[in-house]
Amino acid sequence: xxxxxxPISMDSYxxxxxxxxxxxxxxxTNDYITWYQQFPSQGPRFIIQGYKTKVTNEVASLxxxxxxxxxxxSLPRVSLSDxxxxxxxxxxxxxxxxxxxxxxxx
Amino acid sequence: NAGVTxxxxxxxxxxxxxxxxxxxxxxxxxxxYWYRQDPGMGLRLIYYSASEGTTDKGEVPNGYNVxxxxxxxxxxxxxxxxxxxxxxxxxxxxYSQGAGGGELFFGEGSRLTVL
Numbered sequence: 001x002x003x004x005x006x007p008i009s010m011d012s013y014x015x016x017x018x019x020x021x022x023x024x025x026x027x028x029t030n031d032y033i034t035w036y037q038q039f040p041s042q043g044p045r046f047i048i049q050g051y052k053t054k055v056t057n058e059v060a061s062l063x064x065x066x067x068x069x070x071x072x073x074s075l076p077r078v079s080l081s082d083x084x085x086x087x088x089x090x091x092x093x094x095x096x097x098x099x100x101x102x103x104x105x106x
Numbered sequence: 107n108a109g110v111t112x113x114x115x116x117x118x119x120x121x122x123x124x125x126x127x128x129x130x131x132x133x134x135x136x137x138x139y140w141y142r143q144d145p146g147m148g149l150r151l152i153y154y155s156a157s158e159g160t161t162d163k164g165e166v167p168n169g170y171n172v173x174x175x176x177x178x179x180x181x182x183x184x185x186x187x188x189x190x191x192x193x194x195x196x197x198x199x200x201y202s203q204g205a206g207g208g209e210l211f212f213g214e215g216s217r218l219t220v221l
Contacts, residue, residue, distance in 0.1 A: 030205045043110075043196050043212025044149070087148065091205045094139065095165065098148035 004088050009101040018075045020100050022088035024068065031092045033064060033071045038085045044096065047086075048073070078104045108132050110213035112197050118219045119187045127182040127216050129197030137203040138180035139164075139210065140172060142193040149196065155180055156203040187220045194218070 006022040024033060032051050036044040048055060050062040050071070061074040075082055085099040113128045131138065136157045141149040141164075151164030155174040169191060171183045180199075184191055195216045201208035 028205070032205055034209065036210075041215070043198070043215055044210070045212070046209035049209065085148075091203075091207055094151055094154065094203075094210075096141070096149040096151075 006100045011103050012078055013105050015077050018078050020073045020086055023070045028092050031090045035073045036087045080104050110211050112213035112216045116217050120221050123187050124185050130179045131199040135199040135201050137200045139198040140182045141196045144193050189220045192220045
């Protein structure tokens with residue numbers, strides 16, 4: 001089974017760029033890496049997905065190296081409303097783990 | 107757009123009581139999932155249904171049963187509730203399970219307390 005590892009928590013300040021890294025041990029060749037965001041008392045919400053290299057949407061960028069053993073979610077110019085827990089499950093595994101708790105300070 | 111609807115949103119049970127959590131999706135998705143989230147913890151997969159008529163165990167299936175009633179509905183049953191099952195339960199759905207199956211859409215959660 002694929003196993004992901006990510007930092008338990010991170011702190012940042014408004015306006016900064018935040019990079020959250022996830023390691024993906026044993027990710028399957030055909031699997032995609034996904035990232036989700038969860039606010040308190042809500043279900044997780046999909047942010048972005050990728051297979052290799054870089055993907056960007058209106059919310060974030062996702063960097064995946066050629067070996068696909070890790071991924072980095074980049075949030076540009078964070079605001080207080082980006083305070084949430086971020087998860088990096090893969091499609092085949094469906095396991096969210098504990099996630100990374102991001103706290104954005106004023 | 108309703109998306110994924112869970113009922114009830116809140117429930118208090120006594121140890122040994124049984125109950126069923128209901129989940130319905132209106133996105134014509136093939137795959138559905140049940141997760142639990144304990145305070146300050148991440149989500150753990152209980153059971154999933156890759157397609158109508160199939161169900162499979164996830165990480166923490168003990169103490170639970172599921173039924174994929176039809177394509178829209180996926181229920182989670184606690185036959186004899188225990189305090190360790192106090193948690194927030196999330197139902198999710200996706201077009202299909204596995205790589206290329208599309209993102210998961212989550213419901214708002216059902217908060218269960220077992221006394």
